[in-house]
Amino acid sequence: MRPAHNNTLTSASRGPARRPWSARRGPAAVLALLGATACGMLLYDQVALHYGRPAAPWRSRTEGWLTDTPGTSGWVIGAAAALALLGLYLMVLALTPGGRRRLPMAPAAPAVRAVLDRASAVTLLRDAALQVPGVTNARARMRGRRRAVIRVTVAYGESTTIRAALHEALATETDRLGLAKPPRLRLGLTTGAPTHLTPTAAQKPPPITATATGTATGTGTDTGTAQDGAAENDTAQHRTEQQ
Amino acid sequence: MGGNPVRHWLNRAVLALLGLAGLVGGGWTTGTSLDARGELPFALPPWWPRWHPRTELTDWLESTELRDQGWWPAAVLGCLTVGLLVLAYWLLVQTGPREPRRLALPGPASGTERSTGTAARAPRPSLRTAALSHAMAAQAADVPGVRRARVRLTGGPRRPRARLTVILDTGADPRAVLTALCTGPIADAQRCAGLDDLRSGLRLRVAPHGTRRTR
Numbered sequence: 001m002r003p004a005h006n007n008t009l010t011s012a013s014r015g016p017a018r019r020p021w022s023a024r025r026g027p028a029a030v031l032a033l034l035g036a037t038a039c040g041m042l043l044y045d046q047v048a049l050h051y052g053r054p055a056a057p058w059r060s061r062t063e064g065w066l067t068d069t070p071g072t073s074g075w076v077i078g079a080a081a082a083l084a085l086l087g088l089y090l091m092v093l094a095l096t097p098g099g100r101r102r103l104p105m106a107p108a109a110p111a112v113r114a115v116l117d118r119a120s121a122v123t124l125l126r127d128a129a130l131q132v133p134g135v136t137n138a139r140a141r142m143r144g145r146r147r148a149v150i151r152v153t154v155a156y157g158e159s160t161t162i163r164a165a166l167h168e169a170l171a172t173e174t175d176r177l178g179l180a181k182p183p184r185l186r187l188g189l190t191t192g193a194p195t196h197l198t199p200t201a202a203q204k205p206p207p208i209t210a211t212a213t214g215t216a217t218g219t220g221t222d223t224g225t226a227q228d229g230a231a232e233n234d235t236a237q238h239r240t241e242q243q
Numbered sequence: 244m245g246g247n248p249v250r251h252w253l254n255r256a257v258l259a260l261l262g263l264a265g266l267v268g269g270g271w272t273t274g275t276s277l278d279a280r281g282e283l284p285f286a287l288p289p290w291w292p293r294w295h296p297r298t299e300l301t302d303w304l305e306s307t308e309l310r311d312q313g314w315w316p317a318a319v320l321g322c323l324t325v326g327l328l329v330l331a332y333w334l335l336v337q338t339g340p341r342e343p344r345r346l347a348l349p350g351p352a353s354g355t356e357r358s359t360g361t362a363a364r365a366p367r368p369s370l371r372t373a374a375l376s377h378a379m380a381a382q383a384a385d386v387p388g389v390r391r392a393r394v395r396l397t398g399g400p401r402r403p404r405a406r407l408t409v410i411l412d413t414g415a416d417p418r419a420v421l422t423a424l425c426t427g428p429i430a431d432a433q434r435c436a437g438l439d440d441l442r443s444g445l446r447l448r449v450a451p452h453g454t455r456r457t458r
Contacts, residue, residue: 021251025337028254031261032334039327046320071272071298072280080272087265094259102446105417109425111442116417120449127414178418 020113022098027090100145104180118142121177125150125185128173134162136192148174148183153192163189250336257333340397340406342376345369347400349437372396372403375436382428383407388415390450394428398442405432405443410450417447 045056069076102115122140129138129150134157140150150170154162166187174182275293277283287293309315348368376394383392391410398404407428411420424445433441 023247023251024254024258025250027258029334029337031258032330032337036327036330036334039323039330043320043323043327046316046323050316050320067301072276077273077276077280080269080276082269083265084269084273087262087267087269090258090262091266092262094255094262105421105445105447108418108421109429111440112425112429112445113443114421114445114447116447117449120411120417120447123449123451124414124417176416176418178421 019097019104020099024093027093103145105178106180125170125173128169129166132165132169146183149186151188153190155192159189342372342396343400344372345400346372346403370436375432379428379432383424386420386423386427388412388420403441405441407445409445409447411447413452
Protein backbone atom coordinates (compact mmCIF):
# COMPACT_ATOMS: atom_id res chain seq x y z
CA MET A 1 0.00 0.00 0.00
CA ARG A 2 2.75 2.38 0.86
CA PRO A 3 5.92 1.31 -0.89
CA ALA A 4 9.21 2.52 0.49
CA HIS A 5 10.23 4.26 -2.68
CA ASN A 6 7.19 5.76 -4.19
CA ASN A 7 8.28 8.61 -6.34
CA THR A 8 6.59 11.94 -6.40
CA LEU A 9 4.91 11.35 -9.72
CA THR A 10 2.96 8.30 -8.69
CA SER A 11 2.04 9.69 -5.31
CA ALA A 12 0.78 12.84 -6.96
CA SER A 13 -1.13 11.04 -9.65
CA ARG A 14 -2.75 8.78 -7.11
CA GLY A 15 -4.80 11.82 -6.40
CA PRO A 16 -6.60 13.05 -3.38
CA ALA A 17 -5.18 12.03 -0.05
CA ARG A 18 -5.78 8.41 0.61
CA ARG A 19 -6.39 7.87 4.24
CA PRO A 20 -3.04 7.42 5.94
CA TRP A 21 -2.73 4.17 7.86
CA SER A 22 -1.54 4.41 11.40
CA ALA A 23 1.70 2.56 12.19
CA ARG A 24 0.17 1.24 15.45
CA ARG A 25 3.21 2.23 17.39
CA GLY A 26 1.43 2.42 20.74
CA PRO A 27 0.00 -1.11 20.88
CA ALA A 28 3.22 -2.51 19.46
CA ALA A 29 5.28 -0.73 22.11
CA VAL A 30 2.99 -1.96 24.91
CA LEU A 31 3.15 -5.55 23.69
CA ALA A 32 6.91 -5.40 23.21
CA LEU A 33 7.40 -3.94 26.66
CA LEU A 34 5.21 -6.58 28.32
CA GLY A 35 6.89 -9.41 26.42
CA ALA A 36 10.38 -8.11 27.08
CA THR A 37 9.61 -7.75 30.79
CA ALA A 38 8.29 -11.30 30.99
CA CYS A 39 11.26 -12.65 29.07
CA GLY A 40 13.69 -10.73 31.23
CA MET A 41 12.15 -11.95 34.48
CA LEU A 42 12.12 -15.57 33.31
CA LEU A 43 15.68 -15.27 32.07
CA TYR A 44 16.83 -13.82 35.37
CA ASP A 45 15.12 -16.64 37.22
CA GLN A 46 16.65 -19.31 35.00
CA VAL A 47 20.13 -17.88 35.41
CA ALA A 48 19.62 -17.70 39.18
CA LEU A 49 18.54 -21.35 39.16
CA HIS A 50 21.59 -22.20 37.15
CA TYR A 51 23.82 -20.73 39.83
CA GLY A 52 22.11 -22.70 42.56
CA ARG A 53 19.78 -20.03 43.90
CA PRO A 54 16.20 -21.03 44.68
CA ALA A 55 13.46 -20.22 42.15
CA ALA A 56 11.84 -16.83 42.63
CA PRO A 57 8.72 -17.00 44.81
CA TRP A 58 6.52 -15.49 42.09
CA ARG A 59 7.45 -18.29 39.73
CA SER A 60 6.90 -21.17 42.12
CA ARG A 61 3.58 -19.61 43.14
CA THR A 62 2.49 -19.28 39.51
CA GLU A 63 3.56 -22.82 38.72
CA GLY A 64 1.79 -24.17 41.77
CA TRP A 65 -1.37 -22.28 40.88
CA LEU A 66 -1.24 -23.53 37.32
CA THR A 67 -0.85 -27.18 38.34
CA ASP A 68 -3.40 -27.01 41.17
CA THR A 69 -6.15 -25.17 39.35
CA PRO A 70 -8.34 -27.48 37.32
CA GLY A 71 -8.99 -26.49 33.72
CA THR A 72 -12.65 -26.12 34.48
CA SER A 73 -12.06 -23.44 37.10
CA GLY A 74 -13.85 -20.16 36.67
CA TRP A 75 -10.57 -18.30 36.78
CA VAL A 76 -9.17 -20.27 33.88
CA ILE A 77 -12.31 -19.75 31.82
CA GLY A 78 -12.33 -16.05 32.62
CA ALA A 79 -8.68 -15.63 31.71
CA ALA A 80 -9.15 -17.59 28.49
CA ALA A 81 -12.17 -15.51 27.52
CA ALA A 82 -10.24 -12.33 28.27
CA LEU A 83 -7.37 -13.60 26.15
CA ALA A 84 -9.74 -14.32 23.28
CA LEU A 85 -11.21 -10.81 23.51
CA LEU A 86 -7.75 -9.29 23.63
CA GLY A 87 -6.79 -11.30 20.58
CA LEU A 88 -9.85 -10.05 18.75
CA TYR A 89 -8.97 -6.49 19.71
CA LEU A 90 -5.40 -6.93 18.47
CA MET A 91 -6.66 -8.29 15.17
CA VAL A 92 -8.99 -5.34 14.77
CA LEU A 93 -6.05 -3.05 15.49
CA ALA A 94 -3.92 -4.87 12.93
CA LEU A 95 -6.47 -4.89 10.14
CA THR A 96 -8.10 -1.47 10.38
CA PRO A 97 -6.48 1.74 9.17
CA GLY A 98 -6.75 3.57 12.48
CA GLY A 99 -5.86 7.23 12.73
CA ARG A 100 -9.49 8.17 13.14
CA ARG A 101 -8.51 11.30 14.99
CA ARG A 102 -6.71 12.71 11.99
CA LEU A 103 -8.56 13.92 8.96
CA PRO A 104 -6.65 14.00 5.68
CA MET A 105 -6.63 17.36 3.96
CA ALA A 106 -6.99 17.90 0.26
CA PRO A 107 -3.53 17.82 -1.32
CA ALA A 108 -2.14 21.28 -1.88
CA ALA A 109 1.04 20.20 -3.65
CA PRO A 110 2.48 16.97 -4.97
CA ALA A 111 4.42 14.92 -2.41
CA VAL A 112 2.76 16.77 0.43
CA ARG A 113 0.40 15.00 2.75
CA ALA A 114 -1.41 16.90 5.43
CA VAL A 115 -3.77 15.93 8.17
CA LEU A 116 -5.87 18.05 10.46
CA ASP A 117 -6.66 16.77 13.92
CA ARG A 118 -10.30 15.92 14.30
CA ALA A 119 -10.46 17.77 17.61
CA SER A 120 -9.12 20.87 15.89
CA ALA A 121 -11.74 20.65 13.16
CA VAL A 122 -14.38 20.43 15.87
CA THR A 123 -12.94 23.46 17.65
CA LEU A 124 -12.91 25.52 14.47
CA LEU A 125 -16.51 24.58 13.65
CA ARG A 126 -17.63 25.47 17.14
CA ASP A 127 -15.85 28.80 17.00
CA ALA A 128 -17.47 29.53 13.65
CA ALA A 129 -20.90 28.82 15.11
CA LEU A 130 -20.18 31.08 18.08
CA GLN A 131 -19.42 33.97 15.73
CA VAL A 132 -22.99 34.06 14.49
CA PRO A 133 -25.04 36.83 16.17
CA GLY A 134 -27.53 35.45 18.65
CA VAL A 135 -25.67 32.26 19.37
CA THR A 136 -24.67 32.05 22.99
CA ASN A 137 -23.45 28.50 23.22
CA ALA A 138 -22.27 25.97 20.71
CA ARG A 139 -21.03 22.47 21.02
CA ALA A 140 -19.62 20.50 18.15
CA ARG A 141 -18.47 16.95 17.82
CA MET A 142 -17.72 14.58 15.03
CA ARG A 143 -19.44 11.31 14.59
CA GLY A 144 -16.81 9.13 13.05
CA ARG A 145 -14.93 11.05 10.41
CA ARG A 146 -17.74 11.99 8.08
CA ARG A 147 -20.37 13.73 10.10
CA ALA A 148 -20.19 16.78 12.30
CA VAL A 149 -22.96 17.54 14.73
CA ILE A 150 -23.21 21.10 15.97
CA ARG A 151 -25.61 21.94 18.76
CA VAL A 152 -26.27 25.58 19.20
CA THR A 153 -28.10 27.56 21.85
CA VAL A 154 -29.71 30.74 20.59
CA ALA A 155 -30.59 33.47 23.07
CA TYR A 156 -32.19 36.08 20.87
CA GLY A 157 -33.05 36.80 17.28
CA GLU A 158 -35.18 35.19 14.63
CA SER A 159 -34.44 31.51 14.53
CA THR A 160 -34.83 31.10 10.78
CA THR A 161 -32.40 33.93 10.14
CA ILE A 162 -29.98 32.52 12.64
CA ARG A 163 -30.32 29.08 11.14
CA ALA A 164 -29.55 30.41 7.69
CA ALA A 165 -26.61 32.39 9.03
CA LEU A 166 -25.33 29.34 10.86
CA HIS A 167 -25.61 27.19 7.78
CA GLU A 168 -23.67 29.71 5.80
CA ALA A 169 -21.01 30.24 8.45
CA LEU A 170 -20.53 26.52 8.98
CA ALA A 171 -20.38 25.81 5.26
CA THR A 172 -17.73 28.49 4.89
CA GLU A 173 -15.78 27.10 7.81
CA THR A 174 -16.01 23.55 6.48
CA ASP A 175 -14.60 24.82 3.23
CA ARG A 176 -11.81 26.61 5.08
CA LEU A 177 -10.84 23.39 6.82
CA GLY A 178 -9.60 22.15 3.46
CA LEU A 179 -10.37 18.51 4.15
CA ALA A 180 -10.19 15.91 1.43
CA LYS A 181 -13.65 14.72 2.36
CA PRO A 182 -15.54 17.51 4.09
CA PRO A 183 -17.83 16.26 6.83
CA ARG A 184 -21.59 16.47 6.44
CA LEU A 185 -23.02 18.94 8.89
CA ARG A 186 -25.97 18.50 11.13
CA LEU A 187 -27.25 21.46 13.02
CA GLY A 188 -29.31 21.36 16.20
CA LEU A 189 -30.85 24.60 17.40
CA THR A 190 -32.05 25.20 20.95
CA THR A 191 -33.66 28.42 22.08
CA GLY A 192 -32.36 29.20 25.51
CA ALA A 193 -32.73 32.07 27.91
CA PRO A 194 -29.71 34.30 28.38
CA THR A 195 -29.58 33.21 32.03
CA HIS A 196 -27.44 30.41 30.74
CA LEU A 197 -24.76 32.92 30.21
CA THR A 198 -23.50 33.37 33.73
CA PRO A 199 -19.89 32.53 33.15
CA THR A 200 -18.17 30.05 35.36
CA ALA A 201 -14.67 30.64 36.56
CA ALA A 202 -13.24 28.67 33.70
CA GLN A 203 -15.07 30.64 31.06
CA LYS A 204 -14.36 34.07 32.43
CA PRO A 205 -12.15 36.09 30.14
CA PRO A 206 -8.68 37.01 31.37
CA PRO A 207 -8.67 40.11 33.58
CA ILE A 208 -6.91 42.33 31.05
CA THR A 209 -9.62 41.78 28.45
CA ALA A 210 -12.27 42.36 31.07
CA THR A 211 -10.95 45.75 32.10
CA ALA A 212 -10.41 46.71 28.49
CA THR A 213 -13.96 45.93 27.51
CA GLY A 214 -15.20 47.53 30.71
CA THR A 215 -13.66 50.83 29.80
CA ALA A 216 -14.71 50.47 26.20
CA THR A 217 -18.36 49.85 26.81
CA GLY A 218 -18.71 51.70 30.05
CA THR A 219 -21.43 49.39 31.24
CA GLY A 220 -19.67 46.13 30.67
CA THR A 221 -18.50 45.56 34.18
CA ASP A 222 -21.77 46.61 35.76
CA THR A 223 -24.12 44.54 33.71
CA GLY A 224 -21.82 41.76 34.59
CA THR A 225 -21.90 38.34 33.17
CA ALA A 226 -22.61 37.75 29.56
CA GLN A 227 -21.51 40.92 27.85
CA ASP A 228 -18.43 41.09 29.99
CA GLY A 229 -16.00 39.06 27.98
CA ALA A 230 -17.80 39.62 24.78
CA ALA A 231 -18.18 43.28 23.94
CA GLU A 232 -15.01 43.61 21.99
CA ASN A 233 -16.18 45.20 18.81
CA ASP A 234 -18.82 47.48 17.40
CA THR A 235 -21.33 44.90 16.33
CA ALA A 236 -21.27 43.41 19.76
CA GLN A 237 -22.12 46.74 21.37
CA HIS A 238 -24.81 47.22 18.84
CA ARG A 239 -26.36 43.93 19.72
CA THR A 240 -26.17 44.65 23.40
CA GLU A 241 -28.18 47.76 22.82
CA GLN A 242 -30.74 45.88 20.80
CA GLN A 243 -31.38 43.67 23.77
CA MET B 244 1.58 9.42 7.91
CA GLY B 245 4.26 7.48 6.19
CA GLY B 246 7.13 6.84 8.47
CA ASN B 247 9.03 3.65 8.33
CA PRO B 248 7.21 1.17 6.09
CA VAL B 249 9.15 -1.76 7.52
CA ARG B 250 8.01 -0.88 11.00
CA HIS B 251 4.51 -0.25 9.75
CA TRP B 252 4.06 -3.71 8.26
CA LEU B 253 6.07 -5.42 10.99
CA ASN B 254 3.80 -3.96 13.65
CA ARG B 255 0.66 -4.87 11.80
CA ALA B 256 1.82 -8.40 11.01
CA VAL B 257 2.94 -9.09 14.58
CA LEU B 258 -0.26 -7.62 16.00
CA ALA B 259 -2.33 -9.75 13.64
CA LEU B 260 -0.43 -12.94 14.44
CA LEU B 261 -0.51 -12.36 18.19
CA GLY B 262 -4.19 -11.46 17.98
CA LEU B 263 -4.96 -14.58 16.01
CA ALA B 264 -3.02 -16.72 18.47
CA GLY B 265 -4.80 -15.15 21.43
CA LEU B 266 -8.19 -15.46 19.81
CA VAL B 267 -7.72 -19.09 18.84
CA GLY B 268 -6.05 -20.13 22.09
CA GLY B 269 -8.41 -18.24 24.35
CA GLY B 270 -11.49 -19.26 22.44
CA TRP B 271 -10.48 -22.87 22.34
CA THR B 272 -9.67 -23.02 26.06
CA THR B 273 -12.93 -21.29 26.92
CA GLY B 274 -14.94 -23.66 24.75
CA THR B 275 -13.24 -26.79 26.00
CA SER B 276 -13.48 -25.79 29.67
CA LEU B 277 -17.12 -24.77 29.43
CA ASP B 278 -17.87 -28.00 27.61
CA ALA B 279 -16.13 -29.99 30.37
CA ARG B 280 -18.29 -28.21 32.95
CA GLY B 281 -21.36 -28.96 30.87
CA GLU B 282 -22.29 -25.27 30.78
CA LEU B 283 -22.15 -24.88 27.04
CA PRO B 284 -25.66 -24.42 25.66
CA PHE B 285 -24.72 -26.11 22.41
CA ALA B 286 -22.59 -29.08 21.41
CA LEU B 287 -19.07 -28.42 20.17
CA PRO B 288 -18.59 -29.21 16.50
CA PRO B 289 -16.97 -32.57 15.72
CA TRP B 290 -13.72 -31.01 14.50
CA TRP B 291 -13.13 -29.26 17.82
CA PRO B 292 -9.91 -30.61 19.38
CA ARG B 293 -11.01 -31.94 22.72
CA TRP B 294 -7.77 -32.82 24.45
CA HIS B 295 -6.95 -30.67 27.41
CA PRO B 296 -4.09 -28.32 26.70
CA ARG B 297 -2.28 -28.29 30.01
CA THR B 298 -2.38 -31.97 30.95
CA GLU B 299 -1.51 -33.02 27.43
CA LEU B 300 1.42 -30.64 27.34
CA THR B 301 2.84 -31.68 30.69
CA ASP B 302 2.30 -35.34 29.84
CA TRP B 303 4.09 -34.90 26.58
CA LEU B 304 6.96 -33.05 28.22
CA GLU B 305 7.34 -35.83 30.78
CA SER B 306 7.03 -38.65 28.28
CA THR B 307 9.71 -37.25 26.01
CA GLU B 308 11.96 -36.54 29.00
CA LEU B 309 13.07 -33.39 27.32
CA ARG B 310 13.80 -31.81 30.63
CA ASP B 311 16.34 -34.47 31.44
CA GLN B 312 18.39 -33.86 28.33
CA GLY B 313 21.68 -32.12 28.86
CA TRP B 314 20.93 -29.34 26.41
CA TRP B 315 17.52 -28.42 27.88
CA PRO B 316 18.67 -25.63 30.26
CA ALA B 317 20.86 -24.14 27.56
CA ALA B 318 17.99 -24.25 25.10
CA VAL B 319 15.68 -22.52 27.56
CA LEU B 320 18.26 -19.85 28.27
CA GLY B 321 18.93 -19.40 24.57
CA CYS B 322 15.26 -19.07 23.67
CA LEU B 323 14.65 -16.57 26.46
CA THR B 324 17.67 -14.51 25.45
CA VAL B 325 16.68 -14.44 21.80
CA GLY B 326 13.11 -13.55 22.77
CA LEU B 327 14.32 -10.74 25.00
CA LEU B 328 16.58 -9.34 22.31
CA VAL B 329 13.93 -9.53 19.60
CA LEU B 330 11.32 -7.87 21.81
CA ALA B 331 13.76 -5.18 22.91
CA TYR B 332 14.52 -4.46 19.26
CA TRP B 333 10.83 -4.32 18.46
CA LEU B 334 10.35 -1.87 21.30
CA LEU B 335 13.29 0.23 20.14
CA VAL B 336 11.91 0.44 16.60
CA GLN B 337 8.81 2.16 17.95
CA THR B 338 10.74 5.19 19.14
CA GLY B 339 10.45 8.29 17.05
CA PRO B 340 12.16 8.70 13.70
CA ARG B 341 15.75 9.75 13.82
CA GLU B 342 17.20 12.66 11.97
CA PRO B 343 20.38 12.12 9.99
CA ARG B 344 23.06 14.55 11.08
CA ARG B 345 23.75 15.77 7.58
CA LEU B 346 21.86 15.79 4.33
CA ALA B 347 23.56 15.06 1.05
CA LEU B 348 23.38 18.03 -1.29
CA PRO B 349 23.39 17.57 -5.04
CA GLY B 350 26.38 19.80 -5.70
CA PRO B 351 28.42 20.19 -8.86
CA ALA B 352 30.49 17.20 -7.75
CA SER B 353 27.61 14.82 -8.20
CA GLY B 354 27.21 15.77 -11.82
CA THR B 355 30.83 15.21 -12.82
CA GLU B 356 31.34 12.23 -10.57
CA ARG B 357 30.32 9.64 -13.06
CA SER B 358 32.24 11.00 -16.00
CA THR B 359 35.57 11.54 -14.32
CA GLY B 360 35.47 8.81 -11.75
CA THR B 361 38.11 10.53 -9.64
CA ALA B 362 35.79 13.19 -8.35
CA ALA B 363 34.37 10.67 -5.93
CA ARG B 364 37.33 11.49 -3.69
CA ALA B 365 36.23 15.08 -3.38
CA PRO B 366 34.05 15.72 -0.33
CA ARG B 367 30.43 15.71 -1.30
CA PRO B 368 28.60 18.84 -0.31
CA SER B 369 26.29 18.28 2.59
CA LEU B 370 24.05 20.29 4.82
CA ARG B 371 23.55 20.12 8.54
CA THR B 372 20.04 18.72 8.98
CA ALA B 373 19.28 20.93 11.95
CA ALA B 374 20.08 24.02 9.89
CA LEU B 375 17.47 23.17 7.29
CA SER B 376 14.83 22.06 9.76
CA HIS B 377 15.29 25.16 11.89
CA ALA B 378 15.06 27.37 8.85
CA MET B 379 11.89 25.61 7.73
CA ALA B 380 10.37 25.88 11.20
CA ALA B 381 11.18 29.58 11.44
CA GLN B 382 9.68 30.24 8.04
CA ALA B 383 6.61 28.17 8.85
CA ALA B 384 6.08 30.06 12.09
CA ASP B 385 5.97 33.30 10.09
CA VAL B 386 3.00 32.15 8.05
CA PRO B 387 -0.10 34.04 9.19
CA GLY B 388 -2.26 31.86 11.38
CA VAL B 389 0.59 29.68 12.58
CA ARG B 390 1.41 29.88 16.24
CA ARG B 391 4.20 27.32 16.44
CA ALA B 392 5.84 24.92 14.03
CA ARG B 393 8.19 22.04 14.51
CA VAL B 394 10.06 20.39 11.67
CA ARG B 395 11.95 17.13 11.60
CA LEU B 396 13.75 15.75 8.60
CA THR B 397 13.78 12.01 8.76
CA GLY B 398 14.28 9.16 6.37
CA GLY B 399 17.99 9.21 5.67
CA PRO B 400 20.45 11.62 4.12
CA ARG B 401 19.58 10.85 0.47
CA ARG B 402 15.81 10.77 0.58
CA PRO B 403 14.80 12.96 3.46
CA ARG B 404 11.23 13.40 4.47
CA ALA B 405 9.98 16.50 6.21
CA ARG B 406 7.55 16.17 9.06
CA LEU B 407 5.91 19.40 10.08
CA THR B 408 3.82 19.74 13.17
CA VAL B 409 1.97 23.00 12.98
CA ILE B 410 -0.02 24.58 15.79
CA LEU B 411 -2.56 27.02 14.39
CA ASP B 412 -3.94 30.12 16.00
CA THR B 413 -7.54 30.19 17.08
CA GLY B 414 -9.65 31.01 14.07
CA ALA B 415 -6.93 30.26 11.56
CA ASP B 416 -7.74 29.04 8.08
CA PRO B 417 -6.20 25.58 7.72
CA ARG B 418 -6.54 25.48 3.96
CA ALA B 419 -4.83 28.83 3.49
CA VAL B 420 -2.13 27.87 5.96
CA LEU B 421 -1.51 24.62 4.12
CA THR B 422 -1.21 26.42 0.80
CA ALA B 423 1.12 29.00 2.33
CA LEU B 424 3.28 26.29 3.85
CA CYS B 425 3.51 24.43 0.55
CA THR B 426 4.51 27.51 -1.40
CA GLY B 427 6.66 28.83 1.46
CA PRO B 428 8.96 26.70 3.56
CA ILE B 429 8.39 23.42 1.74
CA ALA B 430 8.92 24.82 -1.74
CA ASP B 431 11.92 26.80 -0.53
CA ALA B 432 13.49 23.75 1.07
CA GLN B 433 13.00 21.83 -2.14
CA ARG B 434 14.54 24.57 -4.19
CA CYS B 435 17.36 25.72 -1.90
CA ALA B 436 18.57 22.33 -0.76
CA GLY B 437 18.05 20.74 -4.16
CA LEU B 438 15.70 18.19 -2.65
CA ASP B 439 13.31 18.03 -5.57
CA ASP B 440 11.63 14.90 -4.36
CA LEU B 441 11.35 15.96 -0.73
CA ARG B 442 8.20 14.39 0.61
CA SER B 443 6.41 16.17 3.40
CA GLY B 444 3.91 15.15 6.01
CA LEU B 445 2.07 17.87 7.85
CA ARG B 446 0.00 17.64 10.94
CA LEU B 447 -2.14 20.66 11.68
CA ARG B 448 -3.63 21.34 15.05
CA VAL B 449 -5.42 24.24 16.63
CA ALA B 450 -4.09 25.44 19.95
CA PRO B 451 -6.65 24.40 22.55
CA HIS B 452 -8.64 27.19 24.11
CA GLY B 453 -11.69 27.59 26.29
CA THR B 454 -15.17 28.30 25.09
CA ARG B 455 -15.45 31.79 23.72
CA ARG B 456 -18.79 33.39 24.23
CA THR B 457 -20.30 35.48 21.57
CA ARG B 458 -20.47 39.21 21.97
